[in-house]
Amino acid sequence: MDHVLITGGSRGIGAACVRAFAAQGDRVAFLYRRNDEAARRVAAETGAFAVRADLSNPLEAKRAVGEAEAALGGVDVLVNNAGISQIKLFTDLTDDDWRGMLATNLDGAFYVTREAVRGMIARHRGRVINIGSMWGKVGASCEVHYSAAKAGLRGLTMSLAKELGPSGITVNCVEAGVIETEMNAGLDAKTRAELADATPLCRLGTPEEVAAAVRFLASDAASFITGQCLGVDGGYAI
Ligand code: NDP
Numbered sequence: 001m002d003h004v005l006i007t008g009g010s011r012g013i014g015a016a017c018v019r020a021f022a023a024q025g026d027r028v029a030f031l032y033r034r035n036d037e038a039a040r041r042v043a044a045e046t047g048a049f050a051v052r053a054d055l056s057n058p059l060e061a062k063r064a065v066g067e068a069e070a071a072l073g074g075v076d077v078l079v080n081n082a083g084i085s086q087i088k089l090f091t092d093l094t095d096d097d098w099r100g101m102l103a104t105n106l107d108g109a110f111y112v113t114r115e116a117v118r119g120m121i122a123r124h125r126g127r128v129i130n131i132g133s134m135w136g137k138v139g140a141s142c143e144v145h146y147s148a149a150k151a152g153l154r155g156l157t158m159s160l161a162k163e164l165g166p167s168g169i170t171v172n173c174v175e176a177g178v179i180e181t182e183m184n185a186g187l188d189a190k191t192r193a194e195l196a197d198a199t200p201l202c203r204l205g206t207p208e209e210v211a212a213a214v215r216f217l218a219s220d221a222a223s224f225i226t227g228q229c230l231g232v233d234g235g236y237a238i
Contacts, residue, residue: 002218003072005065006030007055007112008082009048010039012181013131016207017079020215022046029068029075031055031082031112055082056103061111069119076123077218078116080109080153081131085183090144098145105149109156117164126169127218130157131210132229134175134237150175154229161227170226172217177233179205200235 004021008014009030015038021028028048032039036052043050049071053064069075083105086097113128120126135143136150153173161171178184178195184204187195196203213232216222231237 002026002076003074004028004077004079004218005068005072005075005112005116006079006081007108008032009050010035010042012183013176013179013207013210014079014081015042016211017081017214018042018046018048020208020211021077021218022048024215026077027072029072031064031068033082055108055112056100058107058111061108062115065112065115069116074119074123075116076120076125077127077129078113078120079129079131079214079218080112082108083131083183085143085146087142089142093145101145102149102152105146106152106156109153113156113160117169120169121164121167124168126164126167127222128160128164128169128171129214129217130171130173131214132157132173132175134177134231134233137175137229137231138237157229158227165226170217170222172222172225172227173229174210174213174217175229175231175233175237176210177205177231177236179207179210181207195236198236199233200238203234205232205234 004026006017009018010032031051039050051064051067053060055061130153132153133150135147140147157173
């Protein structure tokens with residue numbers, strides 16, 4: 001039984017990860033930012049421990065990891081999933097747009113990982129799984145700040161894998177394609193159809209399909225895999 005911490009576990013891909021780990025008997029805690037109702041539902045359904053915190057703030061991230069570690073008795077598996085998205089022309093991006101995107105999607109992963117890996121290093125055992133995006137690999141028009149943050153996660157994944165490998169910790173990234181979550185609820189039918197058309201498997205993905213890859217990377221079956229970015233995108237970014 002692993003002790004698993006998932007950021008952004010109240011909805012979407014994060015909630016699917018909470019369900020997947022809880023279903024196999026792991027002890028799970030998750031962070032969320034503000035949606036108390038959704039967090040309560042996932043916690044009640046799975047028995048997971050929910051912590052409200054804005055992980056773009058280093059003090060809140062530290063406090064939240066501490067609470068999760070206390071509730072679980074340490075963290076063996078960290079899933080850096082929390083994220084936001086925004087579609088905007090590059091020339092319209094404000095300083096706040098840019099900083100806000102990087103603060104949640106990249107800085108947040110840094111703050112949480114820095115806290116959570118201390119215990120893993122001490123125990124010489126652990127898994128870190130970052131939820132990236134295919135846009136971090138191939139770039140997305142009108143999502144330059146999002147793509148830059150996700151490309152940063154690739155770099156964090158590869159370099160941290162090298163640094164923490166000798167401590168018995170693997171670090172990998174799951175680069176999702178277009179997945180059916182509230183993040184994409186604003187897409188109109190034409191855009192959704194175009195995205196499905198551009199995907200070799202001819203459809204959008206589900207949160208459960210991403211969670212299955214995360215669970216694999218956390219499992220014993222993935223014990224010799226580190227520093228990798230695994231596309232779960234229906235072949236979109238080949
Ligand atoms: P959702 O919008 O459905 O859920 C986002 C989750 O992150 C929520 O639990 C939210 O909490 C939490 N969150 C957001 N900001 C913060 C913050 N500052 N501090 C703490 N928690 C925060 O997103 P998805 O499930 O679609 O996406 C999850 C991850 O997958 C993201 O990193 C995203 O970039 C990535 N991804 C998604 C794709 C997609 O097509 N959906 C494609 C590729 C990657 P709350 O409920 O309180 O708001």
